[in-house]
Each structure stands twice: as structure tokens, then as C-alpha cells.
Amino acid sequence: MDIQKKLEYYRTTTVKEKPPETDVKKLSAPVKAIREHFNGEILFPSLAPIIKIVRTLPVESSNKTISLKRLSRMKLQEPVDPGQCLFFDLETTGLNGGAGTYPFLMGFGFFDNDRFKIVQYFLPDFGRDYYVFQEIKRLAEGRSYLVSYNGKSYDLPLLKSRAILNRTELNWERLIHIDLLHLCRRVWKNSQDSCDLGSVERYRLGINREHDIPGGLIPQAYLRFINTGVIHEMIRTIEHNYQDILSLQKLLLKLAKIEENPRALEDHNAYLRLGKLAFEIQDLEYFESIERLYSQLNGGSSAQLKFLKSLLHKKRGEWEKAVILWEELIEHRDFMFPVLEELAKYHEHLAQDYRRALEYTERALKHLGTLQQLNPYSVDETRKSAFVHRSQRLRSKLS
Numbered sequence: 001m002d003i004q005k006k007l008e009y010y011r012t013t014t015v016k017e018k019p020p021e022t023d024v025k026k027l028s029a030p031v032k033a034i035r036e037h038f039n040g041e042i043l044f045p046s047l048a049p050i051i052k053i054v055r056t057l058p059v060e061s062s063n064k065t066i067s068l069k070r071l072s073r074m075k076l077q078e079p080v081d082p083g084q085c086l087f088f089d090l091e092t093t094g095l096n097g098g099a100g101t102y103p104f105l106m107g108f109g110f111f112d113n114d115r116f117k118i119v120q121y122f123l124p125d126f127g128r129d130y131y132v133f134q135e136i137k138r139l140a141e142g143r144s145y146l147v148s149y150n151g152k153s154y155d156l157p158l159l160k161s162r163a164i165l166n167r168t169e170l171n172w173e174r175l176i177h178i179d180l181l182h183l184c185r186r187v188w189k190n191s192q193d194s195c196d197l198g199s200v201e202r203y204r205l206g207i208n209r210e211h212d213i214p215g216g217l218i219p220q221a222y223l224r225f226i227n228t229g230v231i232h233e234m235i236r237t238i239e240h241n242y243q244d245i246l247s248l249q250k251l252l253l254k255l256a257k258i259e260e261n262p263r264a265l266e267d268h269n270a271y272l273r274l275g276k277l278a279f280e281i282q283d284l285e286y287f288e289s290i291e292r293l294y295s296q297l298n299g300g301s302s303a304q305l306k307f308l309k310s311l312l313h314k315k316r317g318e319w320e321k322a323v324i325l326w327e328e329l330i331e332h333r334d335f336m337f338p339v340l341e342e343l344a345k346y347h348e349h350l351a352q353d354y355r356r357a358l359e360y361t362e363r364a365l366k367h368l369g370t371l372q373q374l375n376p377y378s379v380d381e382t383r384k385s386a387f388v389h390r391s392q393r394l395r396s397k398l399s
Contacts, residue, residue: 030229031124037235040122043135048128050121052135053238059116059249066256071183074281076176082252083111084144085178089244090155091237093219101158102126104222105237108139109245118245122238125226130166137170145176147248149197152179180248183255186277190269201247204254213240262290268298272305279308287312303332307339314342319350337383340364344390358394361387 027035027042031049035042040053065079091105102123109118119139121132140146148155156177163170184195184204192203198215201207213221213236221233258265262274271294278287287309295301310325323346326339340360347357364387372379 028124028229030225030231030234033231034122034124034234034238037231038238043121044128044131048123048125048131050123050128050132053120053122054117055242056112056115056117057246058114059111060253063113066253067259068178068183068256069259070277070281070283070286071186071255071259072178073186073277076178080145080178080256082249084142085147085249085252086110086140086143086145086175087147087245087248087252088151088155089148089241089248090158091218091222091241092158093222103129103158103162105241106132106136106159107241107245108136109249110139110143111249116246116249118242120238120241122234129162130168133163133166133168133170137168140170140172140175143175145178146172147178147180147252149244149248149251150179150181152177152182178252180251180255184251187255187258187265187270187273188267190273191267197244197247200251205247205250207243207247209240209243211236212243213237215240263293265293266297268294268302271297272302275305275308279312282312282315284309284312284316303329303335307335310339310342319346322346336367337364341383341387344387348390348394354394354397358391358398361391361394365391 027045027049031042031051034040035051038051038053040051043050043052063083065081067079068076087109089107090103091107092101092103094101104123105120107118107120109116111117121135123129123132146156156172160170160172181195181197184200188195188200188204192199198209201209213233218237218240221237225231225234262271265271265274271290274290275287275294278284278290287305291301291305291309294305306325306329310322310329313319313322313325323343326343326346329335329339330343332339340363344357344360344364347353347360351357365384368379368384368387
């Protein structure tokens with residue numbers, strides 16, 4: 001698009017009138033080729049042609065509401081209706097965001113009874129996103145949720161900034177944003193090297209993309225398309241975006257099944273993550289159910305779960321139960337010092353057994369001294385100072 005056409009385009013968008021349609025034969029050969037490959041529709045061909053691609057496929061019915069209450073850390077208190085979700089993903093000219101980053105492919109998906117519809121908007125040149133915003137504003141009408149993967153920190157802020165630059169308003173603040181990246185990390189962060197969408201697809205959804213274009217190569221592929229008109233990388237990019245949207249809806253339903261029945265995980269690292277989540281949301285009943293699943297899978301409980309459970313009992317004022325667990329962990333290398341500190345605090349401030357509190361404090365100092373002899377840099381000086389201060393205070397109380 002030359003400068004005169006760009007100026008004419010922005011003069012037209014100022015009054016927000018749809019430009020007159022013209023003969024599709026006047027479109028460039030690459031635009032026509034992509035349109036024909038995907039059986040797409042050309043929008044606004046006279047000034048800023050955009051390719052709209054619509055595909056539908058049968059899926060599991062979306063009529064049943066799902067719960068993500070715990071996996072969302074209690075932010076989604078009410079059941080979620082998948083039919084009220086708008087899934088979205090962008091392909092852009094950069095991975096760092098910012099006002100100069102341009103979303104040249106915008107993909108959206110939503111349930112339509114027993115079908116899942118994916119709508120993609122491909123912008124074959126810069127300066128064409130105004131009319132796309134008019135289209136996608138309508139997609140969100142009547143819906144309650146946005147679903148993305150890392151969209152909270154990247155895709156949605158970029159959409160909002162581009163909308164402002166195009167003098168339009170999305171008004172998507174009313175929608176509840178479900179970023180599946182955060183939910184996946186709460187389950188699988190310790191089960192795989194990465195929680196990027198490709199890894200989650202491969203290990204959790206059984207999806208292995210063949211001939212896929214890596215996301216990091218997409219920005220340069222788009223610039224090559226603009227400079228050369230060669231379309232094969234853009235076809236792969238559009239398919240990449242299509243699969244992203246399709247995976248989002250599958251992942252949402254899988255996470256809902258995990259919320260409903262964590263037993264299906266059969267992954268001890270994932271159970272440890274869910275135990276941590278149960279501790280964070282202070283849900284003892286859920287914690288104990290995860291603890292049972294872990295024990296059944298591994299033939300016993302874990303020290304990490306025991307320690308977190310002790311802190312749950314502490315917060316609930318169930319001190320006897322907490323003390324029993326601390327005593328069980330007192331020789332465990334990873335939890336020795338936190339446990340000795342908790343026992344010293346309990347006996348000093350609640351049981352007011354200063355002598356017993358001093359015993360635990362001195363025991364901690366002895367272990368710290370041994371560690372320091374083996375490796376002078378292995379001891380946390382802040383922790384050591386706290387135990388020394390506690391020892392001095394307890395000795396003063398006993399004198």
C-alpha cells in the first residue's frame with residue numbers, strides 16, 4: 001500500500017464508513033492465492049484487503065458448565081459456561097510487544113452447539129487493523145469470558161493498544177480473562193521443562209505438530225511475505241494459529257476434568273503442585289484429597305506435603321496436629337531448620353515451655369555450626385542470627 005492509499009485509508013476510517021467494494025481481480029496475486037488456499041473471504045478489498053478464514057469442526061458438546069474454581073486460585077467462583085468463551089491468539093511482527101508491534105493474524109474460536117468455529121483475520125500488509133476491530137468487537141458480544149495462553153501479559157494488552165491507535169474501543173474489560181498458561185503452571189510446572197503451549201500440547205494433549213513453523217520464526221516470515229510475496233510460510237503461519245486456537249479449547253476442557261477429578265493425572269510432581277495450590281487457597285479438604293492420591297501413587301506421603309499440611313493446621317489453630325507433623329520432619333534435611341524454628345516458636349509463645357524451646361533452638365544452632373565447618377558459605381546468616389537471638393532471649397527468660 002503506497003502512501004497515497006494509506007492516507008486515503010485513514011481519511012476513510014476517520015468517519016468510520018465502510019469503503020466501497022471493488023473487483024477482487026484487482027487484488028495482488030499472493031492475497032488471491034492465500035484466499036483460494038483457505039477458501040477465505042476478502043474483506044474491504046478497495047483500500048485494505050483482509051482475508052477472513054472460517055472453519056468449523058465437531059467437538060465435545062459445550063452445553064455442560066465447568067469448574068475452574070481451585071485452579072484459578074478462587075478467582076473463578078462461579079461455574080464457567082464454555083459456550084460463553086471467546087478463545088483468541090495473535091501472530092505479530094515482534095515478540096516483545098509495544099506500540100510498534102503489529103498483529104497481522106488474529107485468530108478467534110467459540111463453541112456453536114456441537115461445533116467449534118475458528119475465525120481468522122489475515123492482514124497482508126501494515127495499516128489494516130481498523131476494520132478488523134469492527135469485526136472482532138462483534139465476536140465478543142454476548143460472551144462472558146476471554147480464553148488465551150499468555151494473553152494477559154501479551155495478546156490482550158497489544159490488542160488494546162492497537163485499538164487505541166486505530167481510534168476505536170474494544171470495551172472488553174467486562175469480560176473475565178482466563179489465561180490458561182497460569183493454570184497449566186499450577187499443575188505441570190515441575191512435570192516438564194517448559195509450560196509453553198507446544199510442550200503442553202505434546203505432553204498433555206498428545207498433539208505433535210508436523211511441518212509446523214516455530215513461533216519465533218513467524219515475525220520474520222511475515223516480513224519476507226511482504227517483501228517477496230511468497231506465501232508458503234504464511235500458509236504454515238495461518239495453520240499454526242489455527243492449531244493454537246483449537247488447542248486452547250481442548251486444554252480448557254482438560255483442565256476442567258483435572259479440577260473435577262485430579263486422580264486422572266497420575267503424576268506425583270503434579271500432585272505436589274496441587275498440594276501447594278491447596279495450601280495457597282487454604283483448602284484443607286482439597287489438600288488431604290491430593291495427599292491421598294500422592295500416597296496411593298508413591299506408597300507414602302511426601303515431606304513437602306507434610307510440611308505444607310503442618311502450616312495449614314497452624315493457620316487453623318490446630319496446634320497439636322501441627323506439632324506432630326513437625327516432630328516427624330525434624331530429621332529431614334530440607335525441612336529441619338523451618339521445623340525447628342516452628343517448634344521453638346510454639347513452645348516459647350504458646351506452650352510457654354522455655355526450656356523445651358531452648359532445646360530446639362540449640363539443636364538448630366548445633367546443626368548450623370556443623371554445616372558451617374563443612375562449608376562456610378552454606379549457612380544462611382539471617383537464619384543463624386535469628387536462632388542466636390532466640391537463644392539469648394530464652395536464656396534470659398530462664399535465668
